[in-house]
Amino acid sequence: MSTPSSTPEDLVKPKMTQRQVLEALSGLLLGMFVSMLASTVxxxxxxxxIHDLNGDQTAFTWVVTATLLTTAISTPIWxxxxxxxxxxLLFQLAIVIFVLATAAAGFSQDTTTLIAFRAVQGIGAGGLAALSQVLMADIISPRERGRYMGLFGAVMAVATVGGPLLGGVITDTLGWRWNFYVALPFAIAAxxxxxxxxxxxxxAKRKVSIDYLGIVLLSAAVSSLLIWVSLAGDSFEWWSLQTVLMVGGxxxxxxLFIVVELRVKExxxxxxxxxxxxxxxAVIASIATGIAMFGASVFLSQFMQLARGxxxxxxxxxxxxxxxxxxxxxxxVGALITKxxxxxxxxxxxxxxxxxGSFLLSTIHYxxxxxxxxxYMFLLGAGVGMTMQNLVLVVQNTTEPSKIGVASSGVTFFRSLGGTIGVSVMGAALATKVTELIAERRDDLGAALASLGTEAQKWTDQxxxxxxxxxxxMPQALRVxxxxxxxQGISHSFLIAVPFxxxxxxxxxxxxxxxxxxxTTSERLHAAEADFATVSVPEAMESLSATGAIPTTDAAPAESRKTTESDR
Structure with missing residues (x-):
């Protein structure tokens, strides 16, 4: 007696309704809101x-770079x-790590402690960045994802516009430390x-194998490069023994990382x-997007406060x-892509x-x-908005369902890596340029200090x-x-982003x-399982019929059972 085999239609789950998608997205959106608010505020x-903690330009750069560095390193791991x-569970763990580290940073008494907590914060941020893309692919197909981009846009609007405004108000009224605590109630709700x-x-459950050696080697490679970029030209010369050791390392x-990746099982x-x-x-394109996005967010705020007072x-x-x-x-663009x-x-x-946007921002003056x-800012923002998420989208569209996590986080990793290196290089260029300009404007600074009378010594010491x-x-004469x-220093640093x-x-x-x-990714996985089943079951039946275990008439040709994704 023959037994009816499973068909692809039996194995593929029905599509989620719009209400089910919105319910599933609500938690994901709130989790992303928490991470964005904690960063932008x-x-x-x-x-x-940095001024209150007696930090210099290098410390300013590393407060940002530490987060970007650990975000970049942890993204492919997540x-x-x-x-x-x-x-x-991973997404929830990432939220906990991110918010607790953010709150702990509020207790910092020096820039070293702040940088350390910001580094831990980046580990959680890497999980949120990678997992949000993977989870979204689980429940929304690439073609229909633009329909829901309005929700993500609304979250981004509240966090990216409201965050800096809220942070500025908190800093001017309660003090900057409260900025690190504001995300805690939202995290609990999330x-x-x-x-x-x-x-x-x-x-399907399978044995987990973590590439620990790969994690160590990747961390060592990226960290050595960024430390060299940050310190070269300041703590030591560009062409020096330290440069040889760091770049060579x-x-x-x-x-070694490449060798290990070619040999390990996972x-x-x-x-x-x-x-x-x-x-x-997409990886190459994402590097420039990361430089534009992170570089602009860091140095435009600094431009407004240091170059426009x-x-x-x-x-x-x-x-x-x-x-x-x-x-x-x-x-x-998300709506147009869906349509x-x-x-x-x-x-x-x-x-x-x-x-x-990058070129025009390199021409600005005080x-x-x-x-x-x-x-100029609007053009740069529009460029980031059109490329950032859509590069992940096109990669997810062509990647095997079983590798969605690795592929999505790969693009995000190189975007974060590009942003990390970009911020480090731009920060180093800014520090060098400012030092040169201060030396060139020594006479102007002397005249400005001389005009301050009794306050001159206070500003000289500072x-x-x-x-x-x-x-x-600052007094007007010194401020100008x-x-x-x-x-000039910040506009010079933006020029670095243009070739990328x-x-x-x-x-x-x-x-x-x-x-x-x-x-969706889930549907593609079930479809792949269905294809495997419809090929494997008939082949097994043919093998049994050849041995006489079952009648030959019950074995249907394998070709008649095959289906392709395009047929469905």
């Missing part, structure tokens, strides 16, 4: 924080774990809602993914044009805007008309300490000189223009 306060263990609403399909660790970053042309080109609250308001460009482009199914033209336009500065000055509190110095933006556009142009599938 501090952005406008950093110049004040992505790999997402392919192996419970993704929902954990509860995620537990109740986010229900992702279960995946980074190169050796990278080489590589942290499977090098086979680079055979996928879409993945490789704004308070933290004012700086939050003044960076709104960039956020507006990011949000409008992200939401608008028409075409993505490449939007990515190309985004690449062009990245080049334009007295540049703010309407022009706003336009400036000679090496800490970042609070420009908004420092605004000009920092404006050009490289990003070239990579985008050559991306294979493949149509977006309407199947």
């Amino acid at each position: 501090v952005s406008t306060s950093l110049p004040v924080i 992505g790999k774990l997402a392919d192996l263990v419970n993704r929902k 954990l509860i809602i995620i537990q109740r609403t986010l229900h992702v399909p279960a995946h 980074a190169a050796l660790a990278t080489l 590589p942290l970053i499977p090098l086979s993914t680079f055979r996928n042309l879409t993945f490789t080109l 704004a308070t933290p609250t004012e700086a939050g308001v003044m960076t709104i044009p960039m956020i507006a460009g990011l949000l409008l482009a992200s939401i608008g 028409f199914g075409r993505w490449k033209p939007f990515l190309i336009v985004g690449g062009v805007l990245l080049i334009a 007295d540049t008309n703010f309407a022009l500065v706003s336009l 400036l000679s300490s090496g800490t970042i000055p609070q420009v908004s509190a 000189v420092f605004e000009d110095i920092y404006a 933006a050009i490289l990003s556009l070239i990579a985008i142009v050559f991306l294979p223009n493949k149509p977006l599938t309407r199947m």
Whole structure:
């Protein structure tokens, strides 16, 4: 007697309704809101924080770089774990790590402690960045994802616009330490809602193997490179023994990492993914996106406070044009991609805007008309909005379902790595340029100090300490000189992003223009299992019939059972 075999339709679960998708997204959105709020609420306060903790420009850069570094290193680790263990639990763990480290940073008494807690914060941020993309792919198909981008846009709007404004108000009224505590109640709410609403399909359990050696080597390679970029030219010469040791160590660790990844059973970053042309080109493009996104968020706030004398609250308001460009482009392009199914033209336009925004911001001065500065910020934000999420989207569209976690986190990793290196290089260039300009403007500074009378000694002591000055509190004569110095330094640092933006556009142009599938990752996994079942069962029956175990007439040809994803 023959037994009816399972068909693909039996194995593929029905699509989630829009209400079910929204319920599942609610916890995911709140978790992302927590991470974004905790990051953006501090952005406008950093110049004040570093000033109060007696930090210099190098400390300012490392407070940002420490978070980006650990975010970059931990992102592929979280992505790999997402392919192996419970993704929902991982997302909740990432929220806990992120928020507790953020709150602990509020107790810092010096920049070293602050940098350490910010590094731990980055570990949680890496999980949130990687897992949010993976979980979204579990419940929403690439083609339909644009429909829900409005929700993500709303979350981004509240966090990215409201965060800096809230941070500025808190800093000006309660003190900057309270910025690190504001996310705690939201985090508790996020954990509860995620537990109740986010229900992702279960995946087949398998033995977990973590590439610990790969983690160590990747951390060593990236850390050595960034420490060298931050310290070279200041603590030691660019061409020196320290440079040879750090760069050589980074190169050796990278080489060993590649060897390990080729040999281990479960590589942290499977090098086979680079055979996928879409993945490789998206990685190249993501590096420039990371430099533009993180570099702008760090140095534009510093420009507003140090080159235009704004308070933290004012700086939050003044960076709104960039956020507006990011949000409008992200939401608008997402809706258009869902409606028409075409993505490449939007990515190309985004690449062009990245080049334009980066170059134009490299031309600004302390007295540049703010309407022009706003336009330049808007263009850069729109370029980031058109490219950032859509590069992950096109990679997920062409990647095997079982490797979605690794592929998604891979793109996010290189975006974070690009941002980390970009911020480090831009920060080093800024520090060097400011030092040169202060030496060139020694006469102007002397004249400005001489005009202050009895207050001259106070400002001389403060400036000679090496800490970042609070420009908004300076006397007018001194303030004008420092605004000009920092404006030139920051605009010079933006020029570094231009060649990377050009490289990003070239990579985008050559991306294979493949149509977006309407199947979620979970549906594709079940479909793959169905294909395996419909091929394996008939072949097994043919084998049994050949031995006489079952009648030959009961064995259907394997070819008649095969289905493809396109048939479905």
